[in-house]
Amino acid sequence: MNKKLAHTKNELENLSLNELENLALRLREKIIQVVSKNGGHLSSNLGVVELSIAMHLVFDATKNPFIFDVSHQSYPHKLLSGRKNFDTLRQFGGMSGYTKPDEGDFFIAGHSSTSISLALGVCKAIKLKQEDKIPVVLIGDGALSAGMAYEALNELGDRKYPCVIILNDNEMSISKPIGAISKHLSSVMATQTYQKFKKRIEKILEFLPDSAAYMAKRFEEGFKLLAPGFLFEELGLEYIGPIDGHNFKELINALKQAKIMQKPCVIHAQTTKGKGYAPAEGKHAKWHGVTAFDIDSGKSVKKGVVRKSATELFTQNLLALAQKYENIVGVTAAMPSGTGLERLIEEYPDRFWDVAIAEQHAVTSMAAMAKEGFKPFIAIYSTFLQRAYDQIIHDCAIMNLNVVFAIDRAGIVGEDGETHQGAFDVSFLACIPNLTLLAPRDEKMMENIMIYAYHHQGVLAFRYPRGAFILDDEFMPCKIELAKAQCLIENQSQIAFLGYGQGVGKAKQVLDLLCEEEPDFANLIDLIFIKPLDEKLLKKLAQRTKIWFVFSQNAKIGGVANLLNAFLQENDLNIKIISFEYEDQFITHGNTNEVEKSLGLDTQSLARRVKTHVID
Structure with missing residues (x-):
């Protein structure tokens, strides 16, 4: 055979x-x-x-x-x-x-x-x-x-x-289908005989008097409604x-x-x-x-200890907020499980919705709810939020409505590849007036940012990665205040690592590696906000450092380093900035670690690149 x-x-x-x-x-x-x-x-x-x-x-x-x-x-x-x-x-x-x-x-x-x-x-x-x-x-x-x-x-x-x-x-x-009659008609409709019969009826209708044609047409419409x-x-x-x-x-x-x-x-x-x-x-x-699974049992093949994903933390925090504040509502576009909104829909079916594959509609409908005094949390993957760009601008930002965008799968998402990598949300959102942009670095900061997001006035978007945060609450969390960054490691070095969101964890990994050879290699800053920036902290940092390395999991063009460069120019500050964001290319599919290595964004490659720039 x-x-x-x-x-x-x-x-x-x-x-x-x-x-x-x-x-x-x-x-x-x-x-x-x-x-x-x-x-x-x-x-x-x-x-x-x-x-x-x-x-x-x-x-x-x-x-x-x-x-x-x-x-x-x-x-x-x-x-x-x-x-x-x-x-x-x-x-x-x-x-x-x-x-x-x-x-x-x-x-x-x-x-x-x-x-x-x-x-x-x-x-x-x-x-x-x-x-x-x-x-x-x-x-x-x-x-x-x-x-x-x-x-x-x-x-x-x-x-x-x-x-x-x-x-x-x-x-x-x-x-x-309506019962046995519909099933029979459906099988008949798949034959040439039916199609020829239908064409003949259509031809006959062209020559019938109006009254007869009307009756035949009504019969045809009733016939079609059975299927x-x-x-x-x-x-x-x-x-x-x-x-x-x-x-x-x-x-x-x-x-x-x-x-x-x-x-x-x-x-x-x-x-x-x-x-x-x-x-x-x-x-x-x-x-x-x-993910990989055992064929006989159907059980997932998991490797090592699995920490809570950022999506699970989002669900956990939003449930707590929704229990406390009755005006919180939420929406997702055909991804209730993927975005973690499934539990909210089950718990509060009148306040949380899956509107199917309709990102534009999801955003605009929530804009109207914000206008009516509710506080919408719109949970959409970074890659799919691209589909609702006009609605973000036209229906949310112009009126500066109290809408929260929870941007899941920000950064490299792995095996789904070019069409799904969450590389562009920083770039396409940062240019929109009335938008506030921030990102959590770890579990506790995720909770604090979501509490802040509820109370914030105006359009706000926060991004978080697929899977778990790199950092496991290694630093003392801070209360979230508008345009306030946090200095996590401060020393006499003239080098500063500036991280945004998951980029803070990557910066810490690189810093740990470099500090094995040279203690106090660099300062470490969690920007928290990139729009607006913490101008006071950045000006002070510029007075005592000479080179900034930027770690953020998004496209370089229009990214965090671009925003920082614009700030430095406007304030006539002479700082060399090196961006470790994504180059101007679409990112292929594959295991995230392998993809990062191919881009020179794994920890070892980044440490080597830092040393090269410092020596230069």
């Missing part, structure tokens, strides 16, 4: 139904094997195995653009298309866990709800270039909670470009489904029918997340993105 996983379109067409099912089994085995070692997105990929095989069987992937929404469900596609390094999935220097053009994919994706817009752009290009191909989109039902998807559907339905959109419905039915596709039909798209997303016959028939339509068509396929691996089957959020 042929054991290979990669198959061309012709090879798949020649496989029997049993052979296709066997291929699906082997793809699942490979995905489970690799993800159990490397971590990654498990349940979403196990759920789309048959879908992926059917896509490759009906459409030539070397000719027709395959566009994956978010693309964390592209593992079967990678295997089918012959990626030889799948075992290196998400490892440093290995294969990305998302689609990437330089690995042979059509487009990069890591954020949700971009696929239909991409397909629409491809359709326009195909028409202009007079090419014979059709974009094929695989999008999950959750991605249809974002407005961008509907903007694209609206135009696509109007322009009628040939396009196949596979809606992978694995958690919630967009419109639940869940009326939304897409009203937008001008053809609809097939719902079909069984694990049934090869149904999938292949539906895809072939959609292919010959030469119109935009939605195929609604219902699937089971985690299909084929019992512990992950169903709506288990913990199996969506996983």
